Amino acid sequence: LAKTTQPISMDSYEGQEVNITCSHNNIATNDYITWYQQFPSQGPRFIIQGYKTKVTNEVASLFIPADRKSSTLSLPRVSLSDTAVYYCLVGLNQAGTALIFGKGTTLSVSS
């Protein structure tokens, strides 16, 4: 099972680019990397998923180096509404059925 390590918290200001790096040294060959976002009092929601190199959507970019032992979620020009917990998830549980959520990174955006 791939274990992930990400910062507990990060602070930023509106308009800045935020990069959250996740380490997953024992990622398996067929594991994907998925990021979810959770606002207070809400369930998590999917942001982005990738296997290698770079993936970009309307919300974020995901950078994955060739060795895939880490990944970086990039949020361009954050706003106050991006204040949330961001979870990096790699692979599935032992039964192959569910994602494994850690404690995530709490991003606080100030004006």
Added chain:
Amino acid sequence: GAGVSQSPSNKVTEKGKDVELRCDPISGHTALYWYRQRLGQGLEFLIYFQGNSAPDKSGLPSDRFSAERTGESVSTLTIQRTQQEDSAVYLCASSFASGLAGTPNEQFFGPGTRLTVL
């Protein structure tokens, strides 16, 4: 049309009582998950249903916890003889069937049920 719904949104109960939490998944989603989230913590996987397959119960913390799902529709999570340590937000999610190994489909979460055991 709507997303995943859960009821009740809040539940306060006394220690020792049984509680039942309900989840209505998105229509067409064959996979359904239950998670528990304690205050300030990440999500703990509890149980997974996929179609008519045997559920993955590997995350249930004790035999006081059980869940059922009728076909590909509603699911109920039951906690018997509740303890104060059961206080948490219980989240339900649904998705299309899991893809190839290591290729998780996007999970859509409900708003959760906040359970408080006094």
